[in-house]
Amino acid sequence: MILTVDVGNTRIKASVFEGNTSLENFVFEKNELEKKIENILEKYPNCSDLAVASVGSIEKQSFLTFENRLKVHFFSHEDVFPFHNKYATPKTLGIDRMILSAGATLQFPKQNRLVIDAGTCITYDFIDENDNYLGGAISPGLRLRYESLHNFTARLPLLTLETPDTYIGNSTAQAIHSGVVNGFVYEIDGFIDEYRKEFSNFIIILTGGDADFLAKRLKNTIFANSNFLLESLNQTYQYKIDND
Template identity: 75%
Template sequence: MILTVDVGNTRIKAAVFEGDTCVEGFVFDKTELGKCIENILEKFETISHLVVSSVGDVERQSFLAFETEVTVHFVSHEDIFPFSNNYGTPKTLGIDRMVLAAGATLLYPNQNRLVIDAGTCVTYDFVDENNVYQGGAIAPGLRLRYESLHQFTAKLPLLTLESSESYVGKSTVQSIHSGVVNGLVYEIDGFIDEYKAACKNIIIILTGGDADFLAKRLKNTIFANSNFLLESLNQTYQYKINND
């Protein structure tokens, strides 16, 4: 069994895999890392590999503490990936984005793929039908948009995510919700339209913590999977094992 762990900017997600099947998923705070990993390993005694993708600030030693029990692997730029990288600055490409691109390449062969990860940031990553990673975009996510409106203005309140019933806000609060939610929805739909116009045979994958919230509001047809990064971590690691 493989335990995959995604260390994000705000929280940690993990999942236990038996082959390609996700047995159970977990979400916890960074302060709970050690105890949660310990509990998972106790529950699933046949876990032999711990695979980590990190863009957060968790110390590697927090995971290496378990290397007497399991093989610990940190996904890095030096790993083998199932695509060639056409990014202008490949060493600066986030590991999470590389894992998502790898998962899309392995799970959806012979087609163009656009992976949209809606979390603290919204990332767009494009892998073409020839398995070449071409690049993408990075934008603020929903939470960052709310926070920036509050932090960089004198009077706008700090709000939390809420559905916007109309694009016409009838109050300051409604206007903020409309601007943040509808603004990101229009942005994502706009990116998708551009990619669809530029290339045929394309699959759109929406993932991340806000994927389910956003999916029902998009006009474009997408494949929504909030756990796609963890699944991609499992696929990427199996690809590494089979091709080392």
């Protein structure tokens, strides 16, 4: 069994895999890390490996505490990946984006793939049908958009995510919801439309914490899977073992 851990900007997600089957998913705060992993290992004592992808601020020592019970691996740019990295600054490409791209490459061979990760930030990553990673885009996620409107203006309130009744907001609150949510959806559909103009044999993978919310609102056909990063982390780790 493999325990995969995704350390994000806000929370930690984990999953226990047997082969390619996820047995259970977990979500917890960073200050709960060691206690939660201990609880997971008590429930799944046959876990032999711990694969970590981290973009958040957390000490490696918190994971190395379990080295006497598990083989611990932190993914880095030095690992082998199933795509050719054509990014102009490859060392600056986030490990989470690399793991997502690896998962898309392994799960959807011989296709053009666009991975959209809607979390704290929204990232777009494109891997062509020849397994070349070409790049993508980064923009603020839903929560950051709400917070920026509040933090960088004098009077706008801090709101939480809510589906707008219409695109014409008839109050300040409704105008904010319309701008944030509809603007977010229009952005994603706009990016997808541009990719479709240039590439055929095309699949779109939507993941991240806001994936389920967005999937119902996009006009484009997508493959939505909020746990795609954890699945990709498991598959990329197995790929690493087979190709080291």
